[in-house]
Amino acid sequence: MRAGHHEFEFRASFSELEEGLDILHQSIDRLRRATGRRADDRPLLLFETALGEIGSNVLTHGRPAGTATPIDYALRLDEGTVVASLSDSGSPAHEHLSREMPGHDSEAGRGLAMARSLLDELGYERDGDVNRWRLVKRL
Amino acid sequence: MALEVETRTADNGITVVAPTGRLDVAGAPALKEAISEVVKNGPPRIVIDMEGVSFVDSTGLGSVISALKQVRGSQGELRLAAPNQQARVVLELTTLDRVFPYYATVEEALTGF
Numbered sequence: 001m002r003a004g005h006h007e008f009e010f011r012a013s014f015s016e017l018e019e020g021l022d023i024l025h026q027s028i029d030r031l032r033r034a035t036g037r038r039a040d041d042r043p044l045l046l047f048e049t050a051l052g053e054i055g056s057n058v059l060t061h062g063r064p065a066g067t068a069t070p071i072d073y074a075l076r077l078d079e080g081t082v083v084a085s086l087s088d089s090g091s092p093a094h095e096h097l098s099r100e101m102p103g104h105d106s107e108a109g110r111g112l113a114m115a116r117s118l119l120d121e122l123g124y125e126r127d128g129d130v131n132r133w134r135l136v137k138r139l
Numbered sequence: 140m141a142l143e144v145e146t147r148t149a150d151n152g153i154t155v156v157a158p159t160g161r162l163d164v165a166g167a168p169a170l171k172e173a174i175s176e177v178v179k180n181g182p183p184r185i186v187i188d189m190e191g192v193s194f195v196d197s198t199g200l201g202s203v204i205s206a207l208k209q210v211r212g213s214q215g216e217l218r219l220a221a222p223n224q225q226a227r228v229v230l231e232l233t234t235l236d237r238v239f240p241y242y243a244t245v246e247e248a249l250t251g252f
Binding site for chain 2: 017018021025040042045046048049052053056059060101104105106107108109110111114117118
């Protein structure tokens with residue numbers, strides 16, 4: 001495959017919560033239309049659910065007060081595998097990665113456990129002052 | 140798109156709370172507020188009509204758990220109706236479908252309440 005060429009590609013930067021969530025869901029809608037998938041296509045629906053979780057974490061925790069750096073987002077499809085990349089400038093997230101699904105009474109703390117279950121791969125690395133997230137799923 | 144929440148009273152006196160939009164980290168506070176309003180008015184019997192909810196995330200799910208706790212704490216009862224496929228996936232993945240059975244339609248949820 002040629003570098004820089006993807007079957008589908010979407011890129012955006014955003015800074016606000018609702019704006020960012022809208023863009024994430026719009027990108028999945030575009031991918032759905034571009035690939036002729038139905039609205040209830042299960043693999044893409046599972047991916048969108050995971051993206052919503054990581055996206056809301058990044059938008060909620062990835063913009064420390066006083067930081068103007070936007071969140072960078074890319075969505076790509078290659079050979080039937082969809083990959084989303086998100087980068088933010090929040091605190092390191094290592095300690096949260098292995099969080100288990102909490103009990104039924106808990107009102108929070110399920111997002112990362114859900115995303116891990118829904119994806120083939122959830123990648124995370126700390127790159128200087130930046131968190132880089134990588135969400136991978138075979139469609 | 141902000142979550143909009145409509146509240147109405149069905150013929151049998153049950154309160155139907157109907158959110159429309161994404162029940163996510165941005166929309167969850169609106170549902171919590173609507174449920175709190177209903178709980179203020181005595182022992183609540185509530186159906187959350189999920190038909191207009193296009194997407195649920197873990198924070199949105201947290202607002203439903205919060206609603207369930209509030210309602211049970213007020214000797215009331217809460218039922219969930221008409222979740223779409225994505226919402227059902229989230230309920231099943233978190234095994235909350237075991238503690239929070241849902242109904243296919245609002246009419247079913249209202250029957251025998």
